[in-house]
Amino acid sequence: MTPLPSTGSSPVEPQPGFRVLPYLQAPSSEAMTLVWISELETSGTVTVNxxxxxxxxxxxxxxxxxLMEYSDAELAQGIDGLDQGSWLFSDNNYQHVVEIDGLMAGKTYRYTVxxxxxxxxxxxxxxxDADRWNHVRLMAFSDTETEPAGRIEHREWETAWAGLADGSADRPAIDSLxxxxxxxxxxYGEELVRYPMNQADALDANIATIAEQDPDLMLIAGDLVQGSGYQPAWDEFWRHFAGDSSDLASNVPLVTALGNWETYASISGGYGTPEDRTPVVVSRNRYLDYMVTPGDPANPQVRDSYYRLDHGPVTILTLDSTNGLPDENTATGMLSGEVFSGDDTNLTPERMSTDTQGSFTAEEYGEAFADVYGTDASESDLPDLGEGSAQWEWAEAQLADARAQGQVVIVQFHHAAYSSGVHGTPPNHEFADNQSGVAMRAYTPMFEEYGVAAVISGHDEMFERSFVDSDGDGxxxxxxxxxxxxxxxxxxxLYQTEDGSYEPIRFNTHSEWSASVDEPELWENDTNGNPQLVDGGLHYGHLQMDLQRTRCGSELTLTPVYLFPLLDAEYNVTGTERRVYDDVVTLELTADGEVVADNSCRGNAHRN
Structure with missing residues (x-):
C-alpha cells in the first residue's frame, strides 16, 4: 500500500529493541497472540513458560x-511547550506477530521477548472454560485520542448541568489562581476554567487504576488516537499502553473498535477531499495493521474490522460503526429521512438515519481504496453497518450462536446510539449532527431479541447510561x-434559546444517569478563600464490569469509576483517587446468560 507522500525522513536513527513493547491480541482459552514493533529488521524470540x-x-x-512512516507535515510540526520533534522515533516500523497455541484454559503464563x-x-x-469459572472482570473506556500535544494540553471542563451541590462554594472564577x-x-458562550490534569497524565492515571484492579480484558470502544493517519498519535498511544508509561497491554489483552478518528489523518490530510480520500484509507488501514483480531472469516475483505471474542462465559462482539448506507451529509442536504424536531419519541421509521459519517461517502472511500491498492472499488475494506449488510448478517449469526451456548453477551462499537451529547441527534434533526450514532439504533431489536446485557460505546466524551426496553418486556x-x-x-x-440562554436538547429519552446531570460538584473554600474541589462533577474514568457466578447463574455489576484529582492548596495535582459514581447497576442473569427482569433468583444453579 502507498503511504501518504513524504520527501523527508525522520532525523532519529533506528534503535535496537522495542519501539512498541509486546501487546496481547486475539485472546482465547487455547491461544494468545503477541505483537510488538521494532525499528531494526531482525527477528525476535519469545520464550513462554x-x-x-x-x-x-x-x-x-x-x-x-x-504506512507508519512520517509525513512531511508530521516531521515539520511544532507544538508549543514541547521541543520540536522530541516526540519522534525513526521511520522504521517492523511488526512481529507470534501466535502461541496449545494453551490450557484459565491458566497464567510467563513470557519473555x-x-x-x-x-x-x-x-x-x-x-x-465457559463451564468452569468464578469471576470475570472487564474494563471499558473510549476516546483516549492520544497525541503528543496531550502531554501539555488541559481540556475544557464543562460545568455539570446538575450545577453545584447544596452548600457548595462557587467554582473558581476566570480570574482565579x-x-x-x-x-x-x-x-456555549461561557468562559470556564480548564481541567487540572493534562490528557497524558489523565490517561496514565486511568491505566494505572485499571491495572490495580487486575482485569481480564481491556475494551477501548474507538477513537484510540487523535487521527489514525497521524503517526505521532499512534506513537503516543503505544507509549501509554506498551511503552515508557506502562505495559498494561503486555499483560492484559486489548479489545478495540474503530472510531471516527480512526478514519482521520489530522495534519497529514484530514479526511482528504471528495476527489481523493487517500488519507481516510491510510488512516483506517494503519489501525487495521496494528490490531490483530479474529475477524469475520467469511468476509476477510474488511480486514477484521468487526469480530467476536469469547472469554469464558462472556461473548464480546465488536462492530464497525464507521460507515452506513445510504450515505448522509448535513452539509450537502443528503439525508435519509425527513427533517424533524423534538426528542426521540419523534424518531419514526421513516425518519431513521442510516449513516454515522458525514465527512466522506462510501463511494469516495471505495475509489480511493481502488487507487491505492490497484483493485476495483467494490473490493473496499469499508463495511456497511446497516440491515442486510454482511456485518449485519454476521452479527445476527454470532448473537444467535452465543445465545444458544448460554453466553453473557456484551457488544461494543464507537458511535453511541443513545446519547445526550453533541453527537446525540441524527443528521436529519432540527439540531443536526453529521457524525451521529443514531443509525446504530437499528441494531436494538436484534440486541434485545438475543439478550445482549450491555452495549459499550463512546464518541460523545461523556459518562452516560441509558436503558432501552423497546419491546416493553422489562x-x-x-x-x-x-x-x-x-x-x-x-x-x-445544548441549544441557544430566543433569549440567548442555553438549554439541553435531551433528544435521548432513554437516559437513566449521566455525570453531567446527576453528579453535582461540591466545592469548599479553604482558609485563603480559594475553592477546593471535594467531590462530584465531570472527570476521567472507566466502566468496570464484574461477572460473578451465583447459585442461580451469575450477576453482572456495572460500576462507573472516576479518577478524582487530588490537589494541594496551590492547585498542584498530587495524585488521583479511585471513586465510584452513584449509579452502580447489578444485573441478575440466568444460567443461560439472559438478564432476569425482576431480579428474582431463578434458573439452574450452574450451567451443565
Whole structure:
C-alpha cells in the first residue's frame, strides 16, 4: 500500500529493541497472540513458560509497516511547550506477530521477548472454560485520542448541568489562581476554567487504576488516537499502553473498535477531499495493521474490522460503526429521512438515519481504496453497518450462536446510539449532527431479541447510561457512553434559546444517569478563600464490569469509576483517587446468560 507522500525522513536513527513493547491480541482459552514493533529488521524470540506447554521458544518474522512512516507535515510540526520533534522515533516500523497455541484454559503464563538483546517480560492469563469459572472482570473506556500535544494540553471542563451541590462554594472564577495555572476555555458562550490534569497524565492515571484492579480484558470502544493517519498519535498511544508509561497491554489483552478518528489523518490530510480520500484509507488501514483480531472469516475483505471474542462465559462482539448506507451529509442536504424536531419519541421509521459519517461517502472511500491498492472499488475494506449488510448478517449469526451456548453477551462499537451529547441527534434533526450514532439504533431489536446485557460505546466524551426496553418486556439493555478515557470532558448538547440562554436538547429519552446531570460538584473554600474541589462533577474514568457466578447463574455489576484529582492548596495535582459514581447497576442473569427482569433468583444453579 502507498503511504501518504513524504520527501523527508525522520532525523532519529533506528534503535535496537522495542519501539512498541509486546501487546496481547486475539485472546482465547487455547491461544494468545503477541505483537510488538521494532525499528531494526531482525527477528525476535519469545520464550513462554506455563501449564501444558512447559517451556517453548518461538522466533518472529519481522514485516515492514510502510504506512507508519512520517509525513512531511508530521516531521515539520511544532507544538508549543514541547521541543520540536522530541516526540519522534525513526521511520522504521517492523511488526512481529507470534501466535502461541496449545494453551490450557484459565491458566497464567510467563513470557519473555528478546529483541536485539533487549528483553521484556510479562504474564498473560488465558480465558477460562465457559463451564468452569468464578469471576470475570472487564474494563471499558473510549476516546483516549492520544497525541503528543496531550502531554501539555488541559481540556475544557464543562460545568455539570446538575450545577453545584447544596452548600457548595462557587467554582473558581476566570480570574482565579486556578485559571492562572490551567487556563480557561469557552463552551456555549461561557468562559470556564480548564481541567487540572493534562490528557497524558489523565490517561496514565486511568491505566494505572485499571491495572490495580487486575482485569481480564481491556475494551477501548474507538477513537484510540487523535487521527489514525497521524503517526505521532499512534506513537503516543503505544507509549501509554506498551511503552515508557506502562505495559498494561503486555499483560492484559486489548479489545478495540474503530472510531471516527480512526478514519482521520489530522495534519497529514484530514479526511482528504471528495476527489481523493487517500488519507481516510491510510488512516483506517494503519489501525487495521496494528490490531490483530479474529475477524469475520467469511468476509476477510474488511480486514477484521468487526469480530467476536469469547472469554469464558462472556461473548464480546465488536462492530464497525464507521460507515452506513445510504450515505448522509448535513452539509450537502443528503439525508435519509425527513427533517424533524423534538426528542426521540419523534424518531419514526421513516425518519431513521442510516449513516454515522458525514465527512466522506462510501463511494469516495471505495475509489480511493481502488487507487491505492490497484483493485476495483467494490473490493473496499469499508463495511456497511446497516440491515442486510454482511456485518449485519454476521452479527445476527454470532448473537444467535452465543445465545444458544448460554453466553453473557456484551457488544461494543464507537458511535453511541443513545446519547445526550453533541453527537446525540441524527443528521436529519432540527439540531443536526453529521457524525451521529443514531443509525446504530437499528441494531436494538436484534440486541434485545438475543439478550445482549450491555452495549459499550463512546464518541460523545461523556459518562452516560441509558436503558432501552423497546419491546416493553422489562428486561432491556444497559447502554453506556464511556468516552471519558482522556480527552474532552463534555456535558449535554445544548441549544441557544430566543433569549440567548442555553438549554439541553435531551433528544435521548432513554437516559437513566449521566455525570453531567446527576453528579453535582461540591466545592469548599479553604482558609485563603480559594475553592477546593471535594467531590462530584465531570472527570476521567472507566466502566468496570464484574461477572460473578451465583447459585442461580451469575450477576453482572456495572460500576462507573472516576479518577478524582487530588490537589494541594496551590492547585498542584498530587495524585488521583479511585471513586465510584452513584449509579452502580447489578444485573441478575440466568444460567443461560439472559438478564432476569425482576431480579428474582431463578434458573439452574450452574450451567451443565
Amino acid at each position: 506455563g501449564p501444558g506447554i512447559g517451556r517453548q521458544t518461538f522466533t518472529s518474522d519481522p514485516q515492514y509497516l510502510d 528478546d529483541q536485539d538483546g533487549v528483553e521484556h517480560s510479562a504474564t498473560f492469563t488465558t480465558a477460562p 486556578w485559571a492562572e495555572r490551567y487556563g480557561t476555555a469557552v463552551r 428486561v432491556g439493555i444497559q447502554v453506556y457512553d464511556v468516552g471519558v478515557a482522556a480527552d474532552g470532558l463534555r456535558g449535554e448538547q
